[in-house]
Amino acid sequence: MKLYCFPVAPNPTRVRVYLAEKGIEVPEVLVSLPKGEQKHPEHLARDPQGRLPVLELDDGSYLTESLPIIEYFEELHPEPPMIGHDPLERARVRTLERIAEMNALLPIARYIHATNSPLGLPPNPVLAGEAEKAMASGLRLLDERVGERPFVAGDAPTIADCTLYAAFFFAEFGKVAIPAEHQNLTRWHAAWRERPSAAAASRRPPRAA
Numbered sequence: 001m002k003l004y005c006f007p008v009a010p011n012p013t014r015v016r017v018y019l020a021e022k023g024i025e026v027p028e029v030l031v032s033l034p035k036g037e038q039k040h041p042e043h044l045a046r047d048p049q050g051r052l053p054v055l056e057l058d059d060g061s062y063l064t065e066s067l068p069i070i071e072y073f074e075e076l077h078p079e080p081p082m083i084g085h086d087p088l089e090r091a092r093v094r095t096l097e098r099i100a101e102m103n104a105l106l107p108i109a110r111y112i113h114a115t116n117s118p119l120g121l122p123p124n125p126v127l128a129g130e131a132e133k134a135m136a137s138g139l140r141l142l143d144e145r146v147g148e149r150p151f152v153a154g155d156a157p158t159i160a161d162c163t164l165y166a167a168f169f170f171a172e173f174g175k176v177a178i179p180a181e182h183q184n185l186t187r188w189h190a191a192w193r194e195r196p197s198a199a200a201a202s203r204r205p206p207r208a209a
């Protein structure tokens with residue numbers, strides 16, 4: 001297997017953080033987003049959408065989309081569970097993961113791409129204004145949902161934490177501050193930063209040999 005990825009980009013990051021949390025080692029290959037390598041023919045052959053992450057399987061086929069990649073690994077390595085222990089818990093974890101994506105990852109990514117895009121997209125003040133509003137209300141909602149729990153979905157780390165950390169890591173890179181008034185999120189972030197999996201987010205993968 002090989003994981004094609006780029007550090008900082010939130011979708012590859014949540015997969016890398018998940019793998020590090022589970023202790024699953026997958027060789028990584030760098031595809032440079034700032035250089036536009038995701039649109040080169042060799043990457044389009046892996047994912048015709050020209051995006052990251054992509055998982056190359058041992059039979060030479062590919063899986064795209066960060067969440068299905070995570071779900072695939074979770075089925076291969078169910079312990080310790082990071083998507084809940086039973087059907088109801090799994091539904092709750094997946095709900096919080098979706099909430100983290102829609103209320104943090106997406107608005108933060110949209111805001112950064114509309115103001116100072118690392119992909120070189122032109123600034124778009126209208127989109128930036130919309131994303132800023134969505135970010136403000138989304139982070140408020142998430143702060144309430146996380147409350148005093150040690151992790152987003154309760155007492156143990158789950159894929160919801162991986163998504164939220166990927167969002168906050170991209171926010172730091174884009175110099176977007178998480179307002180200190182969100183005390184639960186601030187506490188959660190400070191604690192997650194100390195986990196070994198957080199270091200996986202900033203490691204630079206090697207280029208293809």
Ligand SMILES: N[C@@H](CCC(=O)N[C@@H](CS)C(=O)NCC(=O)O)C(=O)O
Pocket residue numbers: 009010011012033038050051052053064065066067119
């Ligand atoms: N839904 C996809 C989104 C993948 C995605 O948008 N990846 C971004 C990096 S975070 C990307 O490759 N962007 C490059 C581009 O769109 O050209 C997933 O979850 O994997």
